Amino acid sequence: MANVAVMGFGTVGSGVYEILKQNAEHIAGKAGEEVKVKYILDIRDFDDHPEKQLFTKNFADIAGDASVSTVVEVMGGLHPAYEYTKELLENGKSVITSNKELVATHGTELLEIAEKHNTNYFFEASVGGGIPIIRPMHQCLAANEIEKIAGILNGTTNYILTQMIEKGKSFGDALTDAQNKGYAERNPAADVEGHDACRKIAILASLASGKFVDYKDIPTEGITEITLEDVRYADSMDCVVKLIGYAEISGGKVMARVCPMIIPRTVPLSDVDDVFNAIMIHGNMVGDVMMYGRGAGMLPTASAVVADVIDAVKHSNVPKHLTWTAAEENIMLDGDEKQTVMFIRTLAGADAVRREFADAEFVDNIVDEETAFLTPKLSEKEIRSRLDKIGDIVSGLRVLEI
Amino acid sequence: MANVAVMGFGTVGSGVYEILKQNAEHIAGKAGEEVKVKYILDIRDFDDHPEKQLFTKNFADIAGDASVSTVVEVMGGLHPAYEYTKELLENGKSVITSNKELVATHGTELLEIAEKHNTNYFFEASVGGGIPIIRPMHQCLAANEIEKIAGILNGTTNYILTQMIEKGKSFGDALTDAQNKGYAERNPAADVEGHDACRKIAILASLASGKFVDYKDIPTEGITEITLEDVRYADSMDCVVKLIGYAEISGGKVMARVCPMIIPRTVPLSDVDDVFNAIMIHGNMVGDVMMYGRGAGMLPTASAVVADVIDAVKHSNVPKHLTWTAAEENIMLDGDEKQTVMFIRTLAGADAVRREFADAEFVDNIVDEETAFLTPKLSEKEIRSRLDKIGDIVSGLRVLEI
Numbered sequence: 089m090a091n092v093a094v095m096g097f098g099t100v101g102s103g104v105y106e107i108l109k110q111n112a113e114h115i116a117g118k119a120g121e122e123v124k125v126k127y128i129l130d131i132r133d134f135d136d137h138p139e140k141q142l143f144t145k146n147f148a149d150i151a152g153d154a155s156v157s158t159v160v161e162v163m164g165g166l167h168p169a170y171e172y173t174k175e176l177l178e179n180g181k182s183v184i185t186s187n188k189e190l191v192a193t194h195g196t197e198l199l200e201i202a203e204k205h206n207t208n209y210f211f212e213a214s215v216g217g218g219i220p221i222i223r224p225m226h227q228c229l230a231a232n233e234i235e236k237i238a239g240i241l242n243g244t245t246n247y248i249l250t251q252m253i254e255k256g257k258s259f260g261d262a263l264t265d266a267q268n269k270g271y272a273e274r275n276p277a278a279d280v281e282g283h284d285a286c287r288k289i290a291i292l293a294s295l296a297s298g299k300f301v302d303y304k305d306i307p308t309e310g311i312t313e314i315t316l317e318d319v320r321y322a323d324s325m326d327c328v329v330k331l332i333g334y335a336e337i338s339g340g341k342v343m344a345r346v347c348p349m350i351i352p353r354t355v356p357l358s359d360v361d362d363v364f365n366a367i368m369i370h371g372n373m374v375g376d377v378m379m380y381g382r383g384a385g386m387l388p389t390a391s392a393v394v395a396d397v398i399d400a401v402k403h404s405n406v407p408k409h410l411t412w413t414a415a416e417e418n419i420m421l422d423g424d425e426k427q428t429v430m431f432i433r434t435l436a437g438a439d440a441v442r443r444e445f446a447d448a449e450f451v452d453n454i455v456d457e458e459t460a461f462l463t464p465k466l467s468e469k470e471i472r473s474r475l476d477k478i479g480d481i482v483s484g485l486r487v488l489e490i
Numbered sequence: 491m492a493n494v495a496v497m498g499f500g501t502v503g504s505g506v507y508e509i510l511k512q513n514a515e516h517i518a519g520k521a522g523e524e525v526k527v528k529y530i531l532d533i534r535d536f537d538d539h540p541e542k543q544l545f546t547k548n549f550a551d552i553a554g555d556a557s558v559s560t561v562v563e564v565m566g567g568l569h570p571a572y573e574y575t576k577e578l579l580e581n582g583k584s585v586i587t588s589n590k591e592l593v594a595t596h597g598t599e600l601l602e603i604a605e606k607h608n609t610n611y612f613f614e615a616s617v618g619g620g621i622p623i624i625r626p627m628h629q630c631l632a633a634n635e636i637e638k639i640a641g642i643l644n645g646t647t648n649y650i651l652t653q654m655i656e657k658g659k660s661f662g663d664a665l666t667d668a669q670n671k672g673y674a675e676r677n678p679a680a681d682v683e684g685h686d687a688c689r690k691i692a693i694l695a696s697l698a699s700g701k702f703v704d705y706k707d708i709p710t711e712g713i714t715e716i717t718l719e720d721v722r723y724a725d726s727m728d729c730v731v732k733l734i735g736y737a738e739i740s741g742g743k744v745m746a747r748v749c750p751m752i753i754p755r756t757v758p759l760s761d762v763d764d765v766f767n768a769i770m771i772h773g774n775m776v777g778d779v780m781m782y783g784r785g786a787g788m789l790p791t792a793s794a795v796v797a798d799v800i801d802a803v804k805h806s807n808v809p810k811h812l813t814w815t816a817a818e819e820n821i822m823l824d825g826d827e828k829q830t831v832m833f834i835r836t837l838a839g840a841d842a843v844r845r846e847f848a849d850a851e852f853v854d855n856i857v858d859e860e861t862a863f864l865t866p867k868l869s870e871k872e873i874r875s876r877l878d879k880i881g882d883i884v885s886g887l888r889v890l891e892i
Contacts, residue, residue: 107633107775110775111633111634111635111774111775114634114635115632115633117700118632118633119632212630218773218775218776218777218779219779220622220626220629220630220631220779220781223625223626223629223630224622224625224626224630224781227622227625227797227800227801228614228622228625228626228794228797229622229793229797230517230520230521230796230797230800230801231509231513231517231520231792231793231794231795231796231797231799231800232513232793233513233516298519356758356761356762356782359758359761360758371620371793372513373509373512373513373620373789373790373792373793373796374620374783374784374789374790374793374794375620375783375784375787375789375790376782376783376784377620377621377622377781377782377783377784378780378781378782378783379622379626379779379780379781379782380758380778380779380780380781380782381776381777381778381779381780382776382777382778382779387775387776387777388775388776388777390633390775391631391633391634391773391775391776392630392633392776393633394632394633394775395629395630395631395632395633397633398629398632398633399629399632
């Protein structure tokens, strides 16, 4: 029998408990032995819980119990999750987490400690909730060099954009709607400003390149500036606007970015609606593959955590190292040099546009007195310098190329 | 260093060789040691090959070489692939295959032999080509009971249907086009009659249920009867026609089927076009997840084979058993009892339809003198019995519900 401790009894933690209970027999079959929750750590009281004897407020109960082989850390936040994880790994216990903040910040060190102590640090649930993504990328696409990743990594913003696209709601109304449905926090900054997606693409880019990609080095724009007019222009081009976490890996270097993008409806990512997430990966042998599913929610996220638990239990003696290491030099490429097509709205006239972009592809304007166009494919730096000369820019959005 | 033998130097075999060469350094990093091709078995001569010394026509060279730990079987067909695989597993070698025919026919016995001899029998590439599907389903969704699978599992038929839908080509013209492009064989029966998809859904249903599902027990219809009118009717309902491998697993029982289905454009599977494949899986905890990518082709399929090779090399001492066992009783449920909605075309009038299906939802007819409608949700048996009373049925297609 494998004894598991769950640290943090919030949404994901209670989901993990429920899955381990509800699918117990199935999980025992998969893991090769019974998987049982021995402790639940939470600072709150759960006196009404049917298994209230499992609860503890004392981390030392878990760290000091040699019979606990695997610990689920779903507390969120950096502290004390970091200190706890470190101590548990040093004690040789496997740690499973959904804490993207912690993985994106201290992942390099924690993976190193896990390797040193011959144990596992797994984080499938930290990206894409219930969608299998970390393991497929690391293991099933192991024969490939991963060249590109483009993902809809945040369900809240995708719900808001879907409401704007399909219901014609403004950003503000769609946000209020998302908050009322429990999809967005009262303070929605982490989602709508792209910070959540940024941590997730940083984790994926680290895995794909094998070197730590610091989320702080990834230029990040959210969707707060996206207007209904942007959405309607996209629609007129048979496209949609989505918040994309993007990474290109080449020759050991990484170019990463989080920003809203224009996506042609012919691209499968364009059909990922509401709170669903999807990640498109381009491998040098397999070409494009995409994984799609629920990127958040109690049971989907807990499903990914429990899969990691089963894997850790099966491989407690032979740890499987999902790993990246610290980069010895700066591996980040400047996004300014990336060749791209941009969709631009300006109050300047078509002549002014033509002077700078002889090959501009004009789009019928939806807003009076605006000129709308697609630039030719040029470096972002070059595009920006020409836009400065045109002036009166209303908005600019990159077009995703897969 | 891990020595690998490749049996069969056709499309997939030469792809495996190429990937192991081209991504050698990357693969060594993933596997923890260099992975080297020591033998290539083929009955043909390859005297012009730069590494012609690797080729052999003698299976005993491979079976008798203790330094070969892992063998790739991409010969296709049942014999001698079955006999070779059996002997290799009995010798303790890991065998990796893309041979869906063999896995769907003798998988149960070969998995049992692998387990007994403490070695691996992996077959990621047998379903969905380069798409990670076997391992994500078995491992990443391990916390879930898999309740439903619906997949576009055959690229040839999906290409043909896409041509019919998007270009208005007839089935015959689209088939000729697919043959000219090399997507369809001169004898296209295995693809267009659904046999290929049938073996693949049998493998997925076996994995999901843990019990062997014999492909011979799966009712299978191909796309040879699909007309442009069917496709146009679907379009008028904002749907498309796709060939679907379908399985429902419940209480240890399996209902499986291969048939063309009407799929609403709101369902992500509807956007899977051309030779791409996708598999939608419904787990009781995670909900719907979908994996999308290239279901065939030299490098995508070889990419999945090589991922299995890496996994086998890493786990040569601690085999990972992907497994199902023989079913002790008949586990197949009769599809006749399944509740479904059908789209029906008949030469009978609307009154005759209304007499049998008071709740029929009529669809504007595209062909003169036809009546077209959607049945209410009823058992297939019930629907068929009522259709017999209406008579003059032109065609009937099931509507996919996800």
